[in-house]
């Protein structure tokens with residue numbers, strides 16, 4: 778089988794994509810919302826972004842891990858004295 782199914786809704790989708798077209802567009806909107814927030818509040822962490830945007834922390838963390846977003850992963854690690 779070369780056809781994958783969407784991890785979110787189970788619809789068939791092209792191979793190698795994370796989600797189908799419908800979910801992909803939702804993802805894009807989420808991503809843009811996160812990015813706008815990070816642009817406004819560059820020092821926010823995933824939890825703050827989640828609270829502000831209503832997007833789940835795990836989803837935000839995935840964007841961060843992808844390298845799509847650069848936010849503060851763990852503020853306590855920044856060596857604030």
Ligand SMILES: [Zn+2]
Nearest residue numbers: 783786797800
């Ligand atoms: Zn889908």
